[in-house]
Amino acid sequence: MTLPTAHSSSPSIPSSVIAVVDDDQALRESLVWLLESVGLTTRAFASGDAFLTTSHATFGALLLDVRMPGMSGLQVQQHLVDQQASLPVIMMTGHGDVPMAVAALKNGAFEFIEKPFNHQQLIEVVQRALARADQQHQRQQAIARLQASFKTLRPKEQRIVIHVAEGMTNREIADHMGISAKTVEVYRLRAMKAMGAANAAELVRQAVALALVPALPPVSS
Incomplete structure (x- = not known):
């Protein structure tokens, strides 16, 4: 469906900052280095609780470990679902965590990727998640313009x-x-x-x- 673009200002550009949430410091640093090597801005968190103290609207996508001490990745995802967040969630899973990842997909996760990562595959998944976030943002802006016109x-x-x-x-x-x-x-x-x-x-x-x-x-x- 083509939504109108007339009589409106240009929509703000959605954030392309990637949130990385994993309790493994070495892995966090590795992911930050990898993503920033291809020009993506990242912000790393050691726990789900730390991530949830920020506004999810400031991020374009979320790389989220499934199994962490304290709040698990599934619990973080459920919190985002409860908040009706549109942030694309990419679940990171270790050996034996695939059933948990499947559960996450059924709850609306964008994708899951298994450790150890194929670097190119990870980058492609993140870029697809950012593209979807941009599409959702554009659609939300178009709907807002339609609502304003209807009023x-x-x-x-x-x-x-x-x-x-x-x-x-x-x-x-x-x-x-x-x-x-x-x-x-x-x-x-x-x-x-x-x-x-x-x-x-x-x-x-x-x-x-x-x-x-x-x-x-x-x-x-």
């Missing part, structure tokens, strides 16, 4: 957007709202212009993105 509409225009997304024709909307079909058309075109929608189909997709109407369930084969 500028008159109440009747907002209702017409919803009715169009519900599949009603201009005549049906006119009868439902007690206005003429011509007035419905005028209001619909105003709404489309304000929302940056090129056509009615795009207006429907925008209404779904704003949760004004429920998305249609996928067609079963």
Whole structure:
């Protein structure tokens, strides 16, 4: 779905700082060196508790050890889930920790990677995580712009957007709202212009993105 970019300022660039959380000092230092060798900024933490004292919004991705003294990686991840954080989490697992990593994936982790690491593989996973974080950020910014545009509409225009997304024709909307079909058309075109929608189909997709109407369930084969 293409979301409008008009009538908005440029979104702020999301952070590309990588958080590295592992109780093994030698491994932390090795990961910091590796990531910074390819131009990535890192910040290392010796425990999950130390990481959680910071704002997760300041990071672009998280490299998180599964098994640590005190708060485990799974507990740190659950805390982020509870906070509805969108931070991509890459779980680092040792021998025998794969079942824990699978559990993390089911709970929304981006990826898991086994120790000892293949350096190139690790870098590629981190870069993919950063790319996804950037995509999520751009989508959040686009939704925010859509919400702002929708709020500028008159109440009747907002209702017409919803009715169009519900599949009603201009005549049906006119009868439902007690206005003429011509007035419905005028209001619909105003709404489309304000929302940056090129056509009615795009207006429907925008209404779904704003949760004004429920998305249609996928067609079963």
